[in-house]
Amino acid sequence: MAYVPAPGYYPIYNPPLPHATPVAGGLRPGMSIYVQGMVPHHTKRFRVNFSCGPQKGADIALHFNPRFDSGDKIVLNSFQHGKWAKEEHKPNMPFHKGQHFELVFIVTPEDYQIMVNGAPCYVFRHRIPADRVQVVDVDGDLELQSLNVIGGGMMGGGGMYYPQHGMPGMQNMPPTSLPMMASPASFHPQVPYVANIPGGLTSKKTVVVKGSIPQGAKSFCINFKVGRCKDIALHINPRLNEKIVVRNSFLNGNWGQEERELTLNPFQPGQYFELSIRCGNGRFKVFANGQPLFDYNHRFREFQQIDTLEINGDVVLSYVQF
Structure with a gap:
């Protein structure tokens, strides 16, 4: 997809509705x-609004409104000068009660391209210029797990914008510790996935990997590799059948000692996940769904030579970005 630059805002996780x-600065192509999120069994309807201001009664450039209580359809509309415009309807409801979902709105010069799962x-x-949008607001019968505005960073070059009351624990981080990302995101890449860094x-x-675990999954792995040799500086291997996440390195033809201890395991069949893998001078720091997952001390110390990302196994990728 042509209209996907680097992330510009830090994700928000599990906010109340x-x-x-x-x-x-508004939305831009x-x-x-x-x-x-997840659609509870009692859901009647929920909505995502692209509003032109935070105040009640502000114009709404896009009103996205799945309705289970009105023929299982999605209603799309806009609101301007105090009046709703003509509704557009999407039959064949792509959301299902009791199931997780992934919803993406891609801004192009002409329209919003909307994808579900x-x-x-x-x-x-x-109908209303996208650059007038000031707020994305969500409400209704759903469990909102994460929301991320991708692109248009306030720091330039795909930098990160941190709201005043954004990610817990991020407010006091010095600017030099903010994650660095420069390359475009790849939406829904195929597995096996191999990319040059x-x-x-x-x-x-920082490398961000979003995806989901299919039912019946046994294992998948994320490898950070060194050039054309077979060395793996960091091997992340969620094993669904063992309910563990193995970390290791493959150097000079040999696997090292596995690390397995975790306080939480975010990888569950049928659920989405987000991994943020950050390279530091002494270690990798890995976050899952906004929470610290593990640290991994560098065993391959010339980490600047790590130039290949490889993902394979039982996983469906939503996007990868670094």
Whole structure:
């Protein structure tokens, strides 16, 4: 997809509803809104609004409203000058009660391209200029697990924007410790996935992997490899059948000692996950769904030579970005 630059806002995890995320500077072509959640069994309807202001009665550039209590359909509309415009309907409801979902809005010059669980859902042409959107707000009968505005960073070059009351624990981080990302995100890449990391890993370089675990999955792995040799500096191996996450390195033709201890395991069949893997001078720091997962001390100390990311096994990728 042509309109996917580097992330610009830190994800928000498990916020209470109603929830509103500011979009400083408005939406622009190349930006995306990424929403993960779960539809409870009692759901009647929920909505995602792209609002032109935080105040009640503000214009709404896009009203996305799945309705289970009105013929299992999605209603799309806009609200301007105090009035709703003409509704557009999407039949064949792609959301299912009791199931997790992934919802992506991709902003193009002409429209919003909407995807649900990796499949095209609807194209909604702009009625109100996207750059007027100031807030993405979510409410209704759903469990909102994460919301991420991708692209259009306030720091330039795909930098990160941190809201004043954003990610817990991030408010007091010094600017030099913020994650660095420079390359475009890849949406729904195929598995096995292999990508070159331009320039190799550097201190503070962060790789983000979003995906889901299919039912019946046994294992998958994420490998950070060194050039054309077979060395693996970091091997992350969730084993669903053993309910563990193995970390290791493969250097000079040999596997090292496995690390297995974890306080939580975020990898469950039928659920989405987000991994943030950050390279530091002495170790990798890995977060899952916004929570610390593990640290892994460098065994291959020339980490700048790590230039290949490889993902394979029983996993469906939503996007990868570094």
